[in-house]
Amino acid sequence: MGAVRAKGESMKTYTARSAWSWLREYWLNLRRIRFWLVAVVIVYALVGFFVLPWVATGYAVNMVADDLGRDLRIGAVHTNPFTLTVEIEDLALDDVDGQELIGFKRLFVDVAAWSSLFEWTAVVPTARLEGARVHEEGFDSGQTRVTRLLTEFVRRPLPRDEEGVIIRPEQSGPTVPIALDDIDFSLDDFILAEDAVTPFQVSGRFELGGEFAFDGKVQLLPGLDLAGTLEVEDLALALAEPFVRRFAHVRVDSGNLSTEGELRSGRHDPLTYAGSARIDALGISERDGSEDVVGWQALAIDEIDFRLGARLLELSVIRIDQPSARVFIAEDRSTNLGDLLVDRPAVPEAAPETETEPFDIVIGGARLDGGVLAFSDRSLPLPFATRVQQLKGSISRLASGLEEPARVDLEGQVEDYGQARIKGELNPWHPLSRAQVDLVFENLAIPAFTPYAVQFAGQRIAAGRADLDLGYVLDDGRLDASNHIVLRNLKLGESFEHPDATNLPLGLAIALLKDSDGVIRVDIPVQGDVNDPEFSFGPAIRQAFTDILQGIITSPFNLLASLVGGDADPDELAKVAFVPGSSDVAPPQQKGLDQLRTALNQRPELALKLPAPYAPDADRTALQRQQALAAMVERLEQAGLDVANPSLKAAETRETLEAMFAERYPQQALGEVRERFTSAAENEPPKLDAAAYREHLATQVTAAQTVTEEDLKALAQARADAVRNVILGEGDAPAIEPDRVRWMAPLEVKANDGTVVLEIGLAAD
Known part of the structure; x- marks a missing residue:
């Protein structure tokens, strides 16, 4: 057993040594290491140059299609794994309706990951965006294409139906689009570190007209702080029409905005702007018509001071050259200015909000030159129109807090x-x-x-x-x-x-x-x-x-009396009183007529109307008395009798009066008439009341005279003639034109206080 164990251990030692020898000979030698380094570099380059752009392009296109329901097109993506730069060409993002939303020709970014790694911070030495495009469009709902995209991006995934189609809410029709083209952006030496300031530039143009450029610096930490020079040249104000339409039914036909100033947004104030502005060739008309509403040739503001944090807007004097406006009143008495305002739906009363500090607006004044105001009114029976032109002048300083x-x-x-x-x-x-x-x-x-x-x-x-x-x-x-x-x-x-x-x-x-x-x-x-x-x-x-x-x-004669002044009495100018049976103008009456003539000379278009008045009872009696007296005077003259003051009731003319009575009343014996006026007292001879007797004879002789209606009208006409003659020049005052004193038909009146009054009328000449 021990021999076997030893043999096994010897085999393991040999195998390990053989493997290490093999690795050292074939893979770990200097020549082999160079090979693997080259291989790794090649693989790194292949992945960096070819695989990464392909993967990134596919991922981006699929992600946009799946999560946002939009089409993303990318012409080419180039990455350099050695310089750590990324370049994207011909990118375009379409909106849900196929309209291109954003795009650009070229985006180049130097990631500088090595520097970022060594410095433990993000470093971007260079970033360039060329030929960028933005097609923005607002909708009646208040959303825009960009805000809708951002909203959907935040709340991914989007709701889908059973077939996987994205469910979208219905949208109202779009308003005027805002398209930006040829946007160029550059950023140099960006470092994500506290108090690091990075210069950058952005510029572009609006499709409807106008260019903009911003040259400034940005700081991200410890808070966003952006400052620089903003230049806008000939910006077409038609871009503002979607916003204006929320308040008024108007169309912005023309107008260009140019401004230059210092823009800043930072921790201490959300937004400030100090500069100047000019609006040229403004033209605003009714949305559904061709009539102009307001406009001007040029408006210039030399100094603008806007501070959002301080809630202050201060403007220097506003100079307006050739302003124009039109005010129109329709048949129903509505005005074009009132009809232009959008009827905003009533909103339920909300809970009271915390009151915000009011915005202070200070305007150094306004100066107008060459203005035109057109006014027309069709609510009248006849259409009316007028123009005020060459309007110029000034309005002094305006301040909301003063x-x-x-x-x-x-x-x-x-x-x-x-x-x-x-x-x-x-x-x-x-x-x-x-x-x-x-x-x-x-x-x-x-x-x-x-x-x-x-x-x-x-x-x-x-x-x-x-x-x-x-x-x-x-x-x-x-x-x-x-x-x-x-x-x-x-x-x-x-x-x-x-x-x-x-x-x-x-x-x-x-x-x-x-x-x-x-x-x-x-x-x-x-x-x-x-x-x-x-x-x-x-x-x-x-x-x-x-x-x-x-x-x-x-009371027209009150006015005429005031023209004469002095002691002129309106009644004396308006009325002439005649003795019954007479057409003579008494001196006091002549004074009033002279004053009336003076007043008429101050009113050349005023004419007089002279009625011919007569009072039948009073004038007939007076004319009869005049006829009887005239007949007596004639008899006296024929008889050769000289009576100083002939009278029908005088004792000297008794015999003549009796003769006239006998002729008029042959059926009455004079003796019988005398007996009626003779009385006899006891133990006295009969006595005749001579005065009463003559009074009776005179009354009878007068009553026997004949006065016709024509005689009365002739008297009336004579009175009008007498007044006319006085007014036409019988006095010291200058005469007036004869056709301004006109006769009227004879007029029957009643005697007033024993006189017959002629009331003068007035007429326009």
Whole structure:
């Protein structure tokens, strides 16, 4: 047994020595080691140069297809196992609908794994991205192609049906896409270590127009800190249309944004930007129409200071060159500005959130030059449109945290020859709390405002120009407005039916208001509470104007008396009192007519209407008395009798009066008539009451005179003639045109306090 054991041990020793000898001879010698080193290098190179790119490409394509349901195309992958670099060419990732989402021509990364291994940190000496592309697109749901991809990447695996097809929620149609092309990125000497700062550059262009470039540095540890210079040139603002459409139904037709400044994002402030900006050739129109809404030729801001952490946006003076805007009122009184706003669905009231600090906005002011404002109103019976052009001026500093109002000073040209000026102070953040604004319009062509006039006047405006000085003061919602209106050479044209037109005689009102220079001056005060939902400025000023005209029409001679001044009495200008049977104008009445003539010279478009009044009872009696007296005077003259003051009741004319009575009443004996007026007292001779006797004879003779209706109308006409003659120049005041004093038909009136009154009427000439 011992011999066998020894023999076995000897065989094992020999076998081990033989194996070691064999290895040393065939594999561990210097020549063999060189072979294996070469073999390992070859295998390493083959795997690094050929196997790894093939495996990585296949894995990436399959992973994207299986987990994300998208197609990934890779032109080529090159790896260098010796320099530890990776290069990928012509990569493209398609979205679920086949639209390319991202891609690039070439990505080169120097991994520098040896340095990373030795330094126990990640080191990337060089990274280059060339010709990158991004096709972003937003959806009505609020998602975008990129955010949807990121969401699906995080929540892998995606839900699938029984056949393995990825289940996707329905999506609404896309909006305007945002595509970036020719993106180049470079990173040098990146080290993942504390306080290590790495320079990098990125640039590219937008498919719709515009280029961007960022040249800066990035630090990852102990926190992200990025800073550098951002340059954007001619960025097409149509890219912003998807975001704008969430708030307004508009289309961004044109506009380019350029900006240059220092951008920083770090631990101390999430985002800051200090630079300048310019927006050129902006044009925004209605989404479903071709009408422009707002735009400008150029907008420039020299200094921008934006600090997200401090919640501050500060801008220098905003300069706007050739701005334009259009305000349109439709037939239903809706406005284009109101219709442009998107109706946002009501959301249930949520629990109150913690109040955040408000954002402070400070604007150094605004300056406008060469602006145009187009205004049209189709809600009127006649369409109205006007333009304010060459609008220029300034708005002072605006700050959301200050109560100091902003000063406004603007002016522009209205149509061809009019001018508009706006000056005042207001708080744009609280416009109803306190504001004072003066609007001055000069030399406006009034016929252009016919569409507004027909609503009030029921007539077109044929000619005229206007100056408006409108002052508005708002104090805690309380409006105090003064409207001083000057109209020159105003003439009304043809009538235009409108249910809301006033029934006031506007022609007469204009004639009363228009002075000798053809000028009308009217002051219309308006007061009210703009916070009251029942208050409306338009109806308020219309009512105030109506009240003014009503007062003028109701008491026109008050206005004329005010033109004369002094002791002019409106009643003396409006009325002429005549003694019954007479057409003579008494001196006091002539004074009133002279004053009326003076007032008429100051109102050249005003005419007078002179009715011919007569009172049948009073005037007939007076005319009969005049005829009887005239007949007596004639008899006295024929008889050669000289009576100083002939009278029907005088004793000197008794015989003549008796003769006239006998002729008129032959059936009555004078003796019988005398007996009726003769009385005899006891023991006294009969006595005749001569005065009563003559009174009776005079009454009878007067009653016997014939006065016809034509005689009364002739008297009435004589009265009108007498007044007309005085007004036309019987006095010291200058005469007026004869056709401005017009006769009216005879008018039967009643005597008033023993006089017959001629009431002068007024008319527009």
